[in-house]
Every structure is written in structure tokens, then in C-alpha cells.
Amino acid sequence: MSIKPLTTLDVGYIRGCFPTFEETLAAKTAFFENAGGSYVAGPVLDKLIHFYRYNKVQPYGASDILKAAGEQMDAGRDTIAALLGVDTQTITLGASTTQNFNTLAIACSAIVGPGSEVIVTEQDHEANIGAWQRLCERSGATLRIWPVDAVSGELDITTFEQMLNANTAIACVTHSSNIVGTINPVEKVISLCRSNGTRIAIDGVSYAPHRWPDIPVLKPDVYCFSTYKTYATHLGVMYCSEEFADLLDPQCHYFNCQHRQKRFDSSGPDHASIAALAGLGEYFEQSHRHHFGDSEQSAYKKTREISQLMHAHETMLCDKLLSGIADLPLRIIGRPTMQGREANIALVSGKYSSSELSAQLARVDIAAASGDFYARRLIEKTAIENPDDGVLRISFAHYNTIDEVNRVIDILRRLHGTTR
């Protein structure tokens, strides 16, 4: 069948793919806490329930029921690899990204020692700082922090360039911060690291829900994100290139080291959650078919294509929000426009604490959380008056609607004494 491709996201169709919206609470809530964890796509839930209902057994083995469980888990792993356009062997599935970074940092004892330097950023979630700090403390290496600008919260690439030196073993940098939202120039960061012989680990947790990461083009050593924020189950995905993985200390049982995808699996996460990742592939596939018609392209290409429509939709919504609140006494952290940023807006009100603001929004069924979102160093550096109260964060997913954005604008305007 050949259909005319849709040029904008069919949000009605998309919402129909998320069973959550059938439920009264979710149906009435304008949900803007997506950066904390997104709703789950229907095909993912189907696979999860199928596994728990029919195949909740120790997977792999001679009997058919054990085989079936193993096959579903393999399908989950293979799907994530196919969606990312990488080899399954390069993917570690962990309980979370925090756990994957901890495991990775311990594994990096093989390349970080006395005299080495590790660069982290002041913009990152603590998951991509603390693990490296502990590694440096243990190994006698030096932790160097790429500072953010105190006003904008942004990172300056020339500072990074100056920090790199012959001792820099690895740099650990976020693709985009869960507070500032600016998309960092990771292509440039990676190319500077390459020329310097420095390894590079990217935290894509905040980026991936908005734009599917392009690992084959970026070619980092490591790229991490969390599938519970990309409409799937609660897991951390860690890509680690074969060549880099071979230099590191495995963190698995000694007899599992020859299974390449087990090398950094230090926890053995929930089997059903792994199996359910195959549903993420189905979700992207069916959304792609709905918008573009049948296609012989690879899963990786289709996912990137549909993700661009999702991203364009979020950008349009977020533009609307930013222009609708531009004249209010609100400090937007990061850029005041969507130029070079993702649809994830953190703000501080001149009139209300962030927790009060969050509670006021909740009264009209808008879910947007407040706090430091574990980017504590960033919150402290950007002079947010009360770091415990932090910011109000309005974070989008592609299933959000114009109507929901209008509700946010209206309540923020009413609370700040102006209507449209």
C-alpha cells in the first residue's frame, strides 16, 4: 500500500497507542512529568503482561516453556540493538542508568589510575558524576568538573577544549541536561576526545525521549539512556563499543565473561522488562507505518524518521508554552526559545516556591513536579534560591496536546495575575 506520508504527528493515533489514557485519572491529567518517567506504549505492556502471565520462569533450558522465556528476552535485547542500529553484543541492559554508570566507572579502573584525569560536567544528573568521583577517589585520579555558566546553566565548549590534556582518560558528558534542556554539542565533544585519545561516555537519558539517539553517527565509546523514559519498561540501556569494552574490567561472573553482552551486567535485571522491550520496536514500527506507509527500511532508520516527527510536535508545543509565558515573572533555566533545546522546561517563579507552583498546577489536574531532579550541583551553581525547593519542571512527551499546553499557560498566567 502506498499512502501519502503525514508531515505532522497524528497525536490522536499516538494517544490511542497508550492504554494509560483509557484510565480516568490519566485521561483528566495533563501530564508534564515525562522526564521523570513516561507512560508506557501498549505493545510494551502486552509483552510485559504476556511474559508474567505465561512465561515467568528461569529463562533458557531444554523445556519449551524455558525456551519461550529465553526467546522473548533475546527478542527484547535484539530489538533495542536494532532500533539503535548497533550490534546486540554492545548492549548492556541494567536496572537503571545510575546502575550502569556505577558499573562502568568500576570497570574503568582498568584505564583510570594515579595521574589520570576524568572530566564530568556540572550540568549532569548525579548519576554521571558521583560514580566517576568515587572512581577517582579510589584510584588516585583527579576529577575535573566542566563548569556551567551561573546564569544560563550552559556549558562552553572552549572550556572543555582547554580542560583536555594528555592525562584525560575519559570525559562523561550529558547529551542534554534534565533541567537546562540545551542540546550539548556532543559531536564536537566526541571529536575533541578522539583527537586527544580520551574516551567519551554520553548520558542520553534526558535526550533520548525527545529524539532517538544516533549512535552509529555519533560513535561514542559509551552511550546510556533509560527505557522507562522512552515509553517502555524500567531499564537502563548502555551501549559500549566492542573496542572500548575489551579494555575494561568485566563486572560479571567470571564464567560469563565470554558472553559479551554480560560483561557489564552486574545485576541481572527483571526478565519480563527485558522481554517487553520488543514492544518498543512494535510501537515505533506501527507508528512509522501509520505516518509513512509500508517501508523496507531498517528499524533504525524508521525509528529515527518517526522520532523526528515526534520531536517536531514537541517543539511546536513547547514553543507555544514559552511564548505564552514569556511576559510572566518567571525565570526560565536555559534558553527562552526552542532554538537548540529539547522540550523540557525548568522554571522558577518570582511569586511562588516551586513546590507551591507544582501543587497549584496539580489542583487543576496538571502534573509537573518540582525539586532538584538529582542535578543538585547545577541547581546550586545557577543560584536557585532554595536548592531543596529547586525548580518547577514542565517536561513534554510526544503524546502531549495543544489543549494541555493551553491549560498550563492559562494557570501560570492566572497565578501570576495576568490573563491572555
Ligand SMILES: Cc1ncc(COP(=O)(O)O)c(C=O)c1O
Ligand atoms: C539526565 C539523567 N541522567 C541520568 C539519570 C538516571 O537515570 P536512572 O533513573 O535510570 O538511573 C536521570 C534520571 O532521571 C536523568 O534525568
